[in-house]
Amino acid sequence: MLRYLRLFGIQLRTSALLGMQYRLDFVLDALMTLFWTASSLVPLVVLFHQRSDIGGWSWPQALLVVGFFTVLRGVIEGAIQPALQNVVELVRKGMLDFLLLKPADSQFLVSTSRFEIWRGVDVLAGALILVWALVELEHVPTPLQALSSLALLCGAVVILYSIWIAVVALALRVVKVDNLTYFFSSVFEAARWPAPVYRGALNFVFTFVIPLIVMTSYPALAIVGELEGRAIFFSLAGALVFALAARLVWLRALRSYTSAGG
Amino acid sequence: MLSVRNLVKHYRVHRRRPGLLPALASVFRRRYTVVRAVDGISFEIGAGERVGFLGPNGAGKTTTLKMLAGLLHPTSGEISVAGHVPFRRERDFLRSIMLVTGQKQQLLWDLPPAETFELNRAVYEIPRDEYRRTLAELVDLLDLGDLIHKPTRQLSLGERMKCELAAALLHRPRVLFLDEPTIGLDVTMQAAVRDFIREYNERHGATVLLTSHYMDDVAALAPRVIVIDRGRLIYDGSLENLVRQIRPDKRVTFRLEGPLPPVEWARFGASVVAQDEARIQLQVHGGRLRELVSWALGQLPVADLVVEDPPLEEVLSELFARRHEEGE
16 A cells, blocks of 8 residues: 555656656646636526526536536546546557556556646636635535535545546557547536436436436535435545446456567 | 366457458457467476576467466466465465566666666565675676666666566575576677576576577576477487487588588488588488598698587477477
8 A cells, every 4th residue: 555655656756757748738738727717617607697597506506516617627637537547648659568467456547647747727727716616605614514515525526537438448459449548538528517417317327327416516515415315425425336347347358468569 | 386187278269350340240259269378387496496498489488488487377287486386375385486587678768777676675574685686696697787777778688687587586586497598689698698597596506497489598508309390399308318309410610721622422311411612511320420531631721620400590490390290
Protein backbone atom coordinates (compact mmCIF):
# COMPACT_ATOMS: atom_id res chain seq x y z
CA MET A 1 0.00 0.00 0.00
CA LEU A 2 2.76 2.38 1.06
CA ARG A 3 4.69 1.31 -2.00
CA TYR A 4 1.81 2.23 -4.29
CA LEU A 5 1.42 5.60 -2.59
CA ARG A 6 5.08 6.24 -3.27
CA LEU A 7 4.70 5.11 -6.89
CA PHE A 8 1.68 7.37 -7.21
CA GLY A 9 3.82 10.26 -6.01
CA ILE A 10 6.55 9.49 -8.54
CA GLN A 11 4.06 9.21 -11.40
CA LEU A 12 2.48 12.50 -10.38
CA ARG A 13 5.92 14.12 -10.23
CA THR A 14 6.78 12.87 -13.73
CA SER A 15 3.52 14.26 -15.10
CA ALA A 16 4.21 17.60 -13.43
CA LEU A 17 7.67 17.66 -15.02
CA LEU A 18 6.13 16.87 -18.40
CA GLY A 19 3.51 19.55 -17.92
CA MET A 20 6.09 22.16 -17.06
CA GLN A 21 8.15 21.39 -20.18
CA TYR A 22 5.74 23.57 -22.07
CA ARG A 23 5.02 26.56 -19.86
CA LEU A 24 2.79 28.47 -22.25
CA ASP A 25 0.58 25.40 -22.73
CA PHE A 26 0.35 25.13 -18.99
CA VAL A 27 -0.98 28.67 -18.51
CA LEU A 28 -3.23 28.61 -21.57
CA ASP A 29 -4.78 25.32 -20.51
CA ALA A 30 -5.52 26.58 -17.02
CA LEU A 31 -7.15 29.71 -18.48
CA MET A 32 -9.18 27.70 -20.98
CA THR A 33 -10.38 25.43 -18.21
CA LEU A 34 -11.62 28.39 -16.17
CA PHE A 35 -13.31 29.86 -19.22
CA TRP A 36 -15.19 26.62 -19.96
CA THR A 37 -16.23 26.28 -16.36
CA ALA A 38 -17.63 29.79 -16.31
CA SER A 39 -19.43 29.27 -19.61
CA SER A 40 -20.90 26.00 -18.39
CA LEU A 41 -22.93 28.08 -15.88
CA VAL A 42 -24.59 30.07 -18.66
CA PRO A 43 -27.40 27.63 -19.60
CA LEU A 44 -28.34 27.29 -15.96
CA VAL A 45 -28.44 31.07 -15.45
CA VAL A 46 -30.55 31.51 -18.59
CA LEU A 47 -32.98 28.83 -17.51
CA PHE A 48 -33.49 30.19 -14.01
CA HIS A 49 -34.04 33.64 -15.47
CA GLN A 50 -37.29 32.27 -16.91
CA ARG A 51 -38.48 30.05 -14.06
CA SER A 52 -37.91 29.57 -10.38
CA ASP A 53 -37.32 25.84 -10.29
CA ILE A 54 -36.55 22.74 -12.36
CA GLY A 55 -38.69 19.82 -11.27
CA GLY A 56 -38.74 21.15 -7.73
CA TRP A 57 -35.03 21.98 -7.61
CA SER A 58 -34.32 25.61 -6.77
CA TRP A 59 -31.49 27.67 -8.30
CA PRO A 60 -29.00 27.07 -5.45
CA GLN A 61 -29.82 23.34 -5.42
CA ALA A 62 -29.19 23.11 -9.13
CA LEU A 63 -25.99 25.05 -8.50
CA LEU A 64 -24.92 22.33 -6.07
CA VAL A 65 -25.30 19.78 -8.87
CA VAL A 66 -23.18 21.96 -11.15
CA GLY A 67 -20.60 22.21 -8.36
CA PHE A 68 -20.27 18.45 -8.04
CA PHE A 69 -20.33 18.13 -11.82
CA THR A 70 -17.44 20.60 -12.12
CA VAL A 71 -15.37 18.83 -9.47
CA LEU A 72 -15.91 15.51 -11.25
CA ARG A 73 -15.07 16.99 -14.62
CA GLY A 74 -11.84 18.27 -13.08
CA VAL A 75 -11.01 14.76 -11.94
CA ILE A 76 -11.89 13.25 -15.33
CA GLU A 77 -9.90 15.76 -17.33
CA GLY A 78 -7.03 16.00 -14.89
CA ALA A 79 -6.50 12.37 -14.01
CA ILE A 80 -8.66 9.86 -15.83
CA GLN A 81 -8.80 11.04 -19.43
CA PRO A 82 -5.07 11.88 -19.83
CA ALA A 83 -4.11 8.42 -18.62
CA LEU A 84 -6.60 6.83 -21.00
CA GLN A 85 -5.39 8.81 -23.97
CA ASN A 86 -1.83 7.98 -23.05
CA VAL A 87 -2.65 4.28 -23.00
CA VAL A 88 -4.38 4.43 -26.36
CA GLU A 89 -1.24 6.09 -27.69
CA LEU A 90 0.99 3.46 -26.08
CA VAL A 91 -1.08 0.63 -27.51
CA ARG A 92 -0.94 2.12 -30.97
CA LYS A 93 2.84 2.46 -30.85
CA GLY A 94 3.27 -0.94 -29.23
CA MET A 95 4.89 0.67 -26.21
CA LEU A 96 2.43 -0.69 -23.71
CA ASP A 97 4.73 -3.71 -23.55
CA PHE A 98 7.22 -1.80 -21.45
CA LEU A 99 4.54 -0.84 -18.99
CA LEU A 100 3.30 -4.42 -18.72
CA LEU A 101 6.82 -5.63 -18.02
CA LYS A 102 7.11 -3.56 -14.87
CA PRO A 103 6.82 -5.45 -11.58
CA ALA A 104 3.81 -3.50 -10.33
CA ASP A 105 0.09 -3.83 -10.89
CA SER A 106 -0.51 -3.05 -14.54
CA GLN A 107 -3.91 -1.46 -13.97
CA PHE A 108 -2.35 0.86 -11.42
CA LEU A 109 0.51 1.83 -13.72
CA VAL A 110 -1.83 2.42 -16.63
CA SER A 111 -4.21 4.49 -14.52
CA THR A 112 -1.51 6.73 -13.12
CA SER A 113 0.55 7.04 -16.25
CA ARG A 114 -0.42 10.63 -17.01
CA PHE A 115 -1.99 13.53 -15.13
CA GLU A 116 -2.74 16.99 -16.41
CA ILE A 117 -2.33 18.92 -13.28
CA TRP A 118 -3.61 22.33 -14.41
CA ARG A 119 -7.01 20.75 -14.97
CA GLY A 120 -7.10 20.51 -11.21
CA VAL A 121 -8.23 24.13 -11.51
CA ASP A 122 -11.69 22.72 -12.24
CA VAL A 123 -11.75 20.87 -8.94
CA LEU A 124 -11.10 24.16 -7.14
CA ALA A 125 -13.66 26.00 -9.27
CA GLY A 126 -16.22 23.26 -8.51
CA ALA A 127 -15.51 23.58 -4.78
CA LEU A 128 -16.06 27.35 -5.04
CA ILE A 129 -19.39 26.81 -6.81
CA LEU A 130 -20.40 24.44 -4.02
CA VAL A 131 -19.56 27.06 -1.38
CA TRP A 132 -21.48 29.68 -3.35
CA ALA A 133 -24.54 27.39 -3.56
CA LEU A 134 -24.43 26.62 0.15
CA VAL A 135 -24.24 30.37 0.94
CA GLU A 136 -27.28 30.99 -1.29
CA LEU A 137 -29.10 28.17 0.48
CA GLU A 138 -27.98 29.55 3.84
CA HIS A 139 -27.16 25.99 4.80
CA VAL A 140 -24.22 24.75 6.85
CA PRO A 141 -23.88 20.97 6.32
CA THR A 142 -23.63 18.83 9.47
CA PRO A 143 -20.51 16.64 9.67
CA LEU A 144 -22.63 13.64 8.67
CA GLN A 145 -24.08 15.43 5.63
CA ALA A 146 -20.63 16.62 4.57
CA LEU A 147 -19.17 13.16 5.05
CA SER A 148 -21.91 11.34 3.17
CA SER A 149 -21.76 13.71 0.20
CA LEU A 150 -17.97 13.35 0.17
CA ALA A 151 -18.34 9.57 0.23
CA LEU A 152 -20.80 9.79 -2.67
CA LEU A 153 -18.36 11.99 -4.55
CA CYS A 154 -15.61 9.42 -4.05
CA GLY A 155 -18.05 6.74 -5.19
CA ALA A 156 -18.71 8.83 -8.29
CA VAL A 157 -14.97 9.03 -9.00
CA VAL A 158 -14.73 5.25 -8.64
CA ILE A 159 -17.63 4.72 -11.05
CA LEU A 160 -16.19 7.12 -13.62
CA TYR A 161 -12.78 5.54 -13.31
CA SER A 162 -14.27 2.05 -13.71
CA ILE A 163 -16.10 3.02 -16.87
CA TRP A 164 -12.90 4.51 -18.26
CA ILE A 165 -10.73 1.55 -17.40
CA ALA A 166 -13.22 -0.67 -19.20
CA VAL A 167 -12.81 1.63 -22.20
CA VAL A 168 -9.03 1.31 -21.91
CA ALA A 169 -9.39 -2.45 -21.77
CA LEU A 170 -11.29 -2.15 -25.01
CA ALA A 171 -8.40 -0.12 -26.39
CA LEU A 172 -6.20 -3.18 -25.95
CA ARG A 173 -8.38 -4.91 -28.52
CA VAL A 174 -9.74 -2.34 -30.93
CA VAL A 175 -6.96 0.26 -30.64
CA LYS A 176 -9.12 3.13 -31.94
CA VAL A 177 -11.31 4.33 -29.13
CA ASP A 178 -11.03 8.09 -29.66
CA ASN A 179 -14.66 8.25 -30.73
CA LEU A 180 -15.71 6.44 -27.63
CA THR A 181 -14.02 9.06 -25.48
CA TYR A 182 -15.93 11.83 -27.30
CA PHE A 183 -19.11 9.85 -26.85
CA PHE A 184 -18.50 9.52 -23.17
CA SER A 185 -17.59 13.17 -22.73
CA SER A 186 -20.84 14.26 -24.31
CA VAL A 187 -22.89 11.81 -22.29
CA PHE A 188 -21.16 13.01 -19.16
CA GLU A 189 -22.32 16.57 -19.93
CA ALA A 190 -25.80 15.35 -18.96
CA ALA A 191 -24.61 15.06 -15.37
CA ARG A 192 -24.78 18.82 -14.93
CA TRP A 193 -28.60 18.81 -14.71
CA PRO A 194 -30.57 17.82 -11.59
CA ALA A 195 -32.24 14.41 -11.56
CA PRO A 196 -35.87 15.48 -12.34
CA VAL A 197 -34.78 16.69 -15.79
CA TYR A 198 -34.58 13.06 -16.81
CA ARG A 199 -37.78 11.06 -16.89
CA GLY A 200 -38.76 7.50 -17.70
CA ALA A 201 -36.19 5.39 -19.52
CA LEU A 202 -33.54 8.13 -19.41
CA ASN A 203 -33.91 8.33 -15.64
CA PHE A 204 -33.42 4.58 -15.39
CA VAL A 205 -30.35 4.62 -17.64
CA PHE A 206 -28.75 7.54 -15.80
CA THR A 207 -29.39 5.93 -12.42
CA PHE A 208 -28.38 2.34 -13.06
CA VAL A 209 -26.44 2.00 -16.32
CA ILE A 210 -24.38 5.17 -16.60
CA PRO A 211 -25.24 6.45 -13.15
CA LEU A 212 -24.85 10.17 -13.80
CA ILE A 213 -27.69 11.01 -11.40
CA VAL A 214 -25.95 9.05 -8.65
CA MET A 215 -22.75 10.96 -9.35
CA THR A 216 -23.97 14.55 -9.10
CA SER A 217 -27.60 14.76 -7.92
CA TYR A 218 -27.13 12.35 -5.03
CA PRO A 219 -24.20 14.20 -3.41
CA ALA A 220 -26.14 17.43 -3.93
CA LEU A 221 -29.09 15.92 -2.05
CA ALA A 222 -26.87 14.39 0.62
CA ILE A 223 -25.14 17.65 1.48
CA VAL A 224 -28.47 19.23 2.40
CA GLY A 225 -29.64 16.07 4.18
CA GLU A 226 -32.32 15.12 1.67
CA LEU A 227 -31.01 11.71 0.64
CA GLU A 228 -32.04 8.55 2.46
CA GLY A 229 -29.32 6.47 4.07
CA ARG A 230 -30.45 3.54 1.96
CA ALA A 231 -29.75 5.43 -1.27
CA ILE A 232 -26.30 6.33 0.00
CA PHE A 233 -25.57 2.72 0.88
CA PHE A 234 -26.72 1.38 -2.49
CA SER A 235 -24.79 4.05 -4.37
CA LEU A 236 -21.57 3.14 -2.63
CA ALA A 237 -22.23 -0.58 -3.08
CA GLY A 238 -22.89 0.15 -6.74
CA ALA A 239 -19.54 1.91 -7.00
CA LEU A 240 -17.86 -1.19 -5.59
CA VAL A 241 -19.60 -3.41 -8.12
CA PHE A 242 -18.43 -1.11 -10.91
CA ALA A 243 -14.85 -1.27 -9.60
CA LEU A 244 -14.85 -5.06 -9.40
CA ALA A 245 -16.37 -5.43 -12.85
CA ALA A 246 -13.74 -3.06 -14.26
CA ARG A 247 -11.00 -5.13 -12.63
CA LEU A 248 -12.33 -8.30 -14.24
CA VAL A 249 -12.63 -6.65 -17.64
CA TRP A 250 -9.05 -5.42 -17.33
CA LEU A 251 -7.64 -8.83 -16.42
CA ARG A 252 -9.53 -10.46 -19.28
CA ALA A 253 -8.27 -7.86 -21.73
CA LEU A 254 -4.68 -8.51 -20.65
CA ARG A 255 -5.12 -12.20 -21.41
CA SER A 256 -6.05 -11.52 -24.98
CA TYR A 257 -3.61 -8.65 -25.47
CA THR A 258 -1.70 -9.27 -28.65
CA SER A 259 0.88 -6.50 -28.55
CA ALA A 260 1.77 -4.57 -31.68
CA GLY A 261 4.26 -5.38 -34.40
CA GLY A 262 6.16 -8.56 -35.18
CA MET B 1 17.53 -20.79 -16.75
CA LEU B 2 15.17 -20.89 -19.65
CA SER B 3 13.25 -23.78 -21.07
CA VAL B 4 10.63 -23.97 -23.77
CA ARG B 5 8.65 -27.07 -24.63
CA ASN B 6 6.30 -27.50 -27.60
CA LEU B 7 5.54 -23.81 -27.63
CA VAL B 8 2.64 -22.86 -29.91
CA LYS B 9 1.07 -19.50 -30.64
CA HIS B 10 -1.75 -19.20 -33.14
CA TYR B 11 -3.34 -15.90 -34.05
CA ARG B 12 -6.80 -15.57 -35.50
CA VAL B 13 -6.48 -13.02 -38.24
CA HIS B 14 -9.30 -11.37 -40.08
CA ARG B 15 -8.69 -11.64 -43.83
CA ARG B 16 -10.35 -9.83 -46.66
CA ARG B 17 -9.73 -8.98 -50.25
CA PRO B 18 -8.82 -5.39 -51.15
CA GLY B 19 -11.48 -2.95 -52.29
CA LEU B 20 -14.57 -1.26 -50.97
CA LEU B 21 -17.11 -4.04 -51.50
CA PRO B 22 -15.15 -6.79 -49.79
CA ALA B 23 -14.46 -4.29 -47.00
CA LEU B 24 -18.17 -3.67 -46.64
CA ALA B 25 -18.89 -7.38 -46.73
CA SER B 26 -16.33 -7.97 -44.01
CA VAL B 27 -18.24 -5.66 -41.69
CA PHE B 28 -21.10 -8.15 -41.70
CA ARG B 29 -19.35 -11.43 -42.10
CA ARG B 30 -15.76 -11.90 -41.18
CA ARG B 31 -13.51 -14.61 -42.38
CA TYR B 32 -10.78 -15.63 -40.06
CA THR B 33 -7.70 -17.60 -40.79
CA VAL B 34 -5.40 -19.03 -38.21
CA VAL B 35 -1.79 -17.92 -38.47
CA ARG B 36 0.62 -20.33 -36.85
CA ALA B 37 3.15 -17.76 -35.69
CA VAL B 38 4.93 -20.28 -33.50
CA ASP B 39 4.26 -23.91 -34.20
CA GLY B 40 5.74 -26.23 -31.62
CA ILE B 41 9.28 -25.21 -30.77
CA SER B 42 11.42 -26.49 -27.90
CA PHE B 43 14.82 -25.46 -26.58
CA GLU B 44 16.74 -24.88 -23.39
CA ILE B 45 19.18 -22.11 -22.53
CA GLY B 46 21.59 -22.30 -19.61
CA ALA B 47 22.43 -19.49 -17.21
CA GLY B 48 24.95 -17.04 -18.63
CA GLU B 49 24.59 -18.24 -22.24
CA ARG B 50 24.43 -15.85 -25.16
CA VAL B 51 22.10 -17.13 -27.84
CA GLY B 52 21.20 -15.61 -31.18
CA PHE B 53 17.68 -16.07 -32.39
CA LEU B 54 17.55 -16.09 -36.18
CA GLY B 55 14.94 -16.38 -38.86
CA PRO B 56 13.44 -14.47 -41.76
CA ASN B 57 10.79 -11.79 -41.19
CA GLY B 58 7.62 -13.29 -39.81
CA ALA B 59 9.36 -16.47 -38.67
CA GLY B 60 8.00 -16.03 -35.15
CA LYS B 61 11.06 -14.60 -33.41
CA THR B 62 9.39 -11.61 -31.83
CA THR B 63 6.30 -13.60 -30.92
CA THR B 64 8.48 -16.14 -29.13
CA LEU B 65 10.40 -13.40 -27.37
CA LYS B 66 7.16 -11.79 -26.22
CA MET B 67 5.90 -15.09 -24.87
CA LEU B 68 9.18 -15.58 -23.02
CA ALA B 69 8.83 -12.11 -21.52
CA GLY B 70 5.26 -12.86 -20.43
CA LEU B 71 3.59 -10.34 -22.75
CA LEU B 72 1.71 -12.93 -24.76
CA HIS B 73 -0.14 -16.00 -23.63
CA PRO B 74 0.98 -19.11 -25.49
CA THR B 75 -1.75 -21.08 -27.25
CA SER B 76 -0.15 -24.20 -25.82
CA GLY B 77 3.17 -25.51 -24.58
CA GLU B 78 5.29 -24.81 -21.56
CA ILE B 79 7.73 -22.03 -20.81
CA SER B 80 9.88 -21.59 -17.78
CA VAL B 81 12.15 -18.58 -17.35
CA ALA B 82 14.26 -18.20 -14.21
CA GLY B 83 11.95 -20.70 -12.52
CA HIS B 84 8.75 -18.82 -13.38
CA VAL B 85 5.91 -19.23 -15.83
CA PRO B 86 6.19 -15.92 -17.70
CA PHE B 87 2.55 -15.14 -18.47
CA ARG B 88 1.65 -15.22 -14.77
CA ARG B 89 3.74 -12.07 -14.61
CA GLU B 90 4.81 -12.60 -11.01
CA ARG B 91 6.72 -9.76 -9.49
CA ASP B 92 9.89 -11.79 -8.96
CA PHE B 93 9.83 -12.89 -12.58
CA LEU B 94 9.39 -9.37 -13.92
CA ARG B 95 12.25 -8.24 -11.73
CA SER B 96 14.59 -10.81 -13.16
CA ILE B 97 14.09 -10.05 -16.86
CA MET B 98 14.36 -7.13 -19.25
CA LEU B 99 13.29 -6.55 -22.83
CA VAL B 100 14.84 -4.01 -25.15
CA THR B 101 13.42 -3.47 -28.60
CA GLY B 102 15.26 -1.50 -31.22
CA GLN B 103 12.08 -0.11 -32.71
CA LYS B 104 10.28 0.88 -29.55
CA GLN B 105 11.32 2.86 -26.56
CA GLN B 106 10.38 3.18 -22.95
CA LEU B 107 12.21 6.48 -22.34
CA LEU B 108 9.89 9.43 -21.83
CA TRP B 109 10.26 11.49 -24.97
CA ASP B 110 10.07 14.98 -23.49
CA LEU B 111 12.15 14.36 -20.37
CA PRO B 112 15.80 13.47 -19.85
CA PRO B 113 16.54 9.72 -19.52
CA ALA B 114 17.46 10.35 -15.86
CA GLU B 115 13.73 10.85 -15.15
CA THR B 116 12.84 7.48 -16.68
CA PHE B 117 15.64 5.94 -14.61
CA GLU B 118 14.14 7.48 -11.49
CA LEU B 119 10.73 6.07 -12.39
CA ASN B 120 12.22 2.62 -12.87
CA ARG B 121 14.08 2.87 -9.58
CA ALA B 122 10.75 3.37 -7.83
CA VAL B 123 8.86 0.68 -9.78
CA TYR B 124 11.60 -1.92 -9.29
CA GLU B 125 12.15 -0.82 -5.68
CA ILE B 126 15.89 -0.53 -6.12
CA PRO B 127 17.61 0.65 -2.90
CA ARG B 128 19.22 4.09 -3.32
CA ASP B 129 22.78 2.90 -2.76
CA GLU B 130 22.50 0.04 -5.18
CA TYR B 131 20.80 2.30 -7.71
CA ARG B 132 23.61 4.83 -7.52
CA ARG B 133 26.25 2.13 -7.92
CA THR B 134 24.51 0.44 -10.86
CA LEU B 135 23.85 3.72 -12.62
CA ALA B 136 27.48 4.78 -12.21
CA GLU B 137 28.62 1.47 -13.68
CA LEU B 138 26.22 1.71 -16.63
CA VAL B 139 27.12 5.33 -17.33
CA ASP B 140 30.74 4.28 -17.38
CA LEU B 141 30.31 1.11 -19.47
CA LEU B 142 28.05 2.80 -22.01
CA ASP B 143 30.02 6.01 -22.00
CA LEU B 144 26.86 8.02 -21.33
CA GLY B 145 28.43 10.99 -19.55
CA ASP B 146 26.04 13.90 -19.47
CA LEU B 147 23.57 12.44 -21.97
CA ILE B 148 21.22 11.25 -19.26
CA HIS B 149 20.38 14.84 -18.35
CA LYS B 150 19.46 15.93 -21.87
CA PRO B 151 15.84 15.61 -23.02
CA THR B 152 15.44 12.30 -24.82
CA ARG B 153 14.08 13.96 -27.94
CA GLN B 154 17.42 15.72 -28.42
CA LEU B 155 19.46 12.50 -28.39
CA SER B 156 20.65 10.69 -31.51
CA LEU B 157 19.28 7.24 -32.22
CA GLY B 158 22.44 5.59 -30.94
CA GLU B 159 22.56 7.68 -27.79
CA ARG B 160 18.93 6.86 -27.16
CA MET B 161 19.55 3.14 -27.59
CA LYS B 162 22.38 3.27 -25.06
CA CYS B 163 20.09 5.05 -22.61
CA GLU B 164 17.36 2.46 -23.32
CA LEU B 165 19.81 -0.26 -22.37
CA ALA B 166 20.74 1.56 -19.18
CA ALA B 167 17.06 2.06 -18.25
CA ALA B 168 16.38 -1.64 -18.79
CA LEU B 169 19.39 -2.81 -16.77
CA LEU B 170 19.05 -0.70 -13.64
CA HIS B 171 17.34 -3.52 -11.77
CA ARG B 172 20.12 -5.94 -12.75
CA PRO B 173 18.01 -8.50 -14.61
CA ARG B 174 19.37 -12.02 -14.94
CA VAL B 175 17.76 -12.62 -18.33
CA LEU B 176 18.11 -10.16 -21.20
CA PHE B 177 15.76 -10.28 -24.17
CA LEU B 178 17.05 -8.09 -26.97
CA ASP B 179 14.94 -7.64 -30.08
CA GLU B 180 16.93 -6.00 -32.87
CA PRO B 181 18.92 -3.87 -30.43
CA THR B 182 21.15 -2.35 -33.10
CA ILE B 183 18.58 -1.61 -35.79
CA GLY B 184 19.24 1.66 -37.58
CA LEU B 185 22.50 2.35 -35.75
CA ASP B 186 25.70 3.27 -37.56
CA VAL B 187 28.56 0.79 -37.61
CA THR B 188 30.50 2.32 -34.70
CA MET B 189 27.44 2.51 -32.52
CA GLN B 190 26.49 -1.07 -33.43
CA ALA B 191 29.92 -2.20 -32.30
CA ALA B 192 29.64 -0.19 -29.07
CA VAL B 193 26.26 -1.73 -28.22
CA ARG B 194 27.55 -5.19 -29.07
CA ASP B 195 30.66 -4.76 -26.91
CA PHE B 196 28.53 -3.53 -24.07
CA ILE B 197 26.19 -6.52 -24.21
CA ARG B 198 29.09 -8.94 -24.17
CA GLU B 199 30.81 -7.07 -21.35
CA TYR B 200 27.60 -7.03 -19.31
CA ASN B 201 27.06 -10.75 -19.89
CA GLU B 202 30.59 -11.58 -18.82
CA ARG B 203 30.55 -9.36 -15.75
CA HIS B 204 27.17 -10.37 -14.38
CA GLY B 205 26.63 -13.81 -15.89
CA ALA B 206 23.32 -12.69 -17.36
CA THR B 207 21.61 -14.90 -19.91
CA VAL B 208 21.19 -13.18 -23.27
CA LEU B 209 18.74 -14.06 -26.03
CA LEU B 210 18.93 -11.74 -28.99
CA THR B 211 17.36 -11.39 -32.40
CA SER B 212 19.03 -9.30 -35.02
CA HIS B 213 19.01 -8.73 -38.73
CA TYR B 214 22.65 -7.76 -38.60
CA MET B 215 24.57 -10.97 -38.86
CA ASP B 216 27.60 -9.16 -37.46
CA ASP B 217 25.71 -8.84 -34.19
CA VAL B 218 25.02 -12.52 -34.11
CA ALA B 219 28.52 -13.51 -35.18
CA ALA B 220 30.08 -11.25 -32.56
CA LEU B 221 27.74 -12.03 -29.70
CA ALA B 222 26.22 -15.45 -29.98
CA PRO B 223 28.31 -18.62 -29.90
CA ARG B 224 25.04 -20.51 -30.14
CA VAL B 225 22.18 -19.83 -32.53
CA ILE B 226 18.61 -21.00 -32.72
CA VAL B 227 17.10 -20.70 -36.17
CA ILE B 228 13.37 -20.72 -36.73
CA ASP B 229 11.41 -20.53 -39.93
CA ARG B 230 7.64 -20.36 -40.26
CA GLY B 231 7.20 -21.00 -36.58
CA ARG B 232 9.32 -24.16 -36.53
CA LEU B 233 12.77 -24.70 -35.10
CA ILE B 234 15.17 -25.72 -37.86
CA TYR B 235 18.55 -25.43 -36.21
CA ASP B 236 19.91 -25.24 -32.68
CA GLY B 237 23.64 -25.39 -32.13
CA SER B 238 26.90 -23.56 -32.55
CA LEU B 239 27.17 -20.90 -35.16
CA GLU B 240 30.37 -22.47 -36.44
CA ASN B 241 28.66 -25.79 -37.07
CA LEU B 242 25.77 -24.17 -38.85
CA VAL B 243 28.11 -22.43 -41.24
CA ARG B 244 30.13 -25.60 -41.84
CA GLN B 245 27.01 -27.66 -42.37
CA ILE B 246 25.33 -25.37 -44.87
CA ARG B 247 28.29 -23.83 -46.59
CA PRO B 248 31.48 -25.81 -46.10
CA ASP B 249 33.22 -23.39 -48.49
CA LYS B 250 35.75 -20.74 -47.65
CA ARG B 251 36.27 -17.42 -49.32
CA VAL B 252 39.83 -16.62 -50.35
CA THR B 253 40.78 -13.16 -51.50
CA PHE B 254 44.17 -12.58 -53.15
CA ARG B 255 45.53 -9.08 -53.52
CA LEU B 256 47.66 -9.01 -56.63
CA GLU B 257 50.86 -7.19 -57.47
CA GLY B 258 50.73 -7.77 -61.19
CA PRO B 259 48.46 -8.97 -63.99
CA LEU B 260 46.84 -12.34 -63.50
CA PRO B 261 47.55 -15.08 -66.05
CA PRO B 262 44.57 -17.20 -67.09
CA VAL B 263 43.95 -19.90 -64.49
CA GLU B 264 41.82 -23.04 -64.61
CA TRP B 265 40.28 -22.62 -61.09
CA ALA B 266 37.96 -25.56 -61.64
CA ARG B 267 40.77 -28.02 -61.06
CA PHE B 268 40.71 -26.95 -57.39
CA GLY B 269 36.92 -27.18 -57.39
CA ALA B 270 36.93 -23.40 -56.92
CA SER B 271 34.89 -20.64 -58.55
CA VAL B 272 35.40 -16.90 -58.91
CA VAL B 273 33.16 -14.75 -56.74
CA ALA B 274 34.56 -11.36 -57.70
CA GLN B 275 37.47 -10.06 -59.68
CA ASP B 276 39.06 -6.76 -60.65
CA GLU B 277 42.57 -5.64 -61.63
CA ALA B 278 44.04 -5.76 -58.16
CA ARG B 279 41.98 -8.47 -56.49
CA ILE B 280 40.38 -11.83 -57.01
CA GLN B 281 37.96 -13.54 -54.66
CA LEU B 282 37.38 -17.28 -54.89
CA GLN B 283 35.07 -19.74 -53.29
CA VAL B 284 36.58 -23.13 -52.50
CA HIS B 285 35.67 -26.18 -50.44
CA GLY B 286 37.36 -26.12 -47.01
CA GLY B 287 39.11 -29.43 -47.75
CA ARG B 288 40.93 -28.07 -50.79
CA LEU B 289 41.80 -24.66 -49.42
CA ARG B 290 45.34 -25.59 -48.50
CA GLU B 291 46.10 -27.00 -51.92
CA LEU B 292 44.75 -23.93 -53.69
CA VAL B 293 46.49 -21.39 -51.48
CA SER B 294 49.91 -23.03 -51.66
CA TRP B 295 49.68 -23.31 -55.43
CA ALA B 296 48.62 -19.67 -55.80
CA LEU B 297 51.39 -18.43 -53.52
CA GLY B 298 53.92 -20.26 -55.65
CA GLN B 299 52.57 -19.39 -59.09
CA LEU B 300 50.77 -16.05 -58.90
CA PRO B 301 51.91 -12.48 -58.09
CA VAL B 302 50.16 -12.52 -54.70
CA ALA B 303 50.84 -9.63 -52.30
CA ASP B 304 48.39 -10.56 -49.60
CA LEU B 305 45.57 -12.99 -48.86
CA VAL B 306 42.52 -13.25 -46.65
CA VAL B 307 40.54 -16.41 -45.85
CA GLU B 308 36.98 -16.02 -44.55
CA ASP B 309 33.79 -17.94 -43.99
CA PRO B 310 31.00 -17.04 -46.38
CA PRO B 311 28.82 -14.22 -45.03
CA LEU B 312 26.21 -15.41 -42.56
CA GLU B 313 23.45 -13.76 -44.58
CA GLU B 314 24.26 -16.10 -47.46
CA VAL B 315 24.42 -19.12 -45.21
CA LEU B 316 21.01 -18.38 -43.82
CA SER B 317 19.33 -17.53 -47.08
CA GLU B 318 20.67 -20.79 -48.46
CA LEU B 319 19.35 -22.64 -45.43
CA PHE B 320 15.87 -21.17 -45.88
CA ALA B 321 15.93 -21.63 -49.65
CA ARG B 322 16.80 -25.31 -49.26
CA ARG B 323 13.98 -25.86 -46.82
CA HIS B 324 11.47 -24.15 -49.05
CA GLU B 325 12.65 -26.20 -52.00
CA GLU B 326 12.14 -29.36 -50.02
CA GLY B 327 8.50 -28.32 -49.92
CA GLU B 328 8.62 -27.49 -46.26
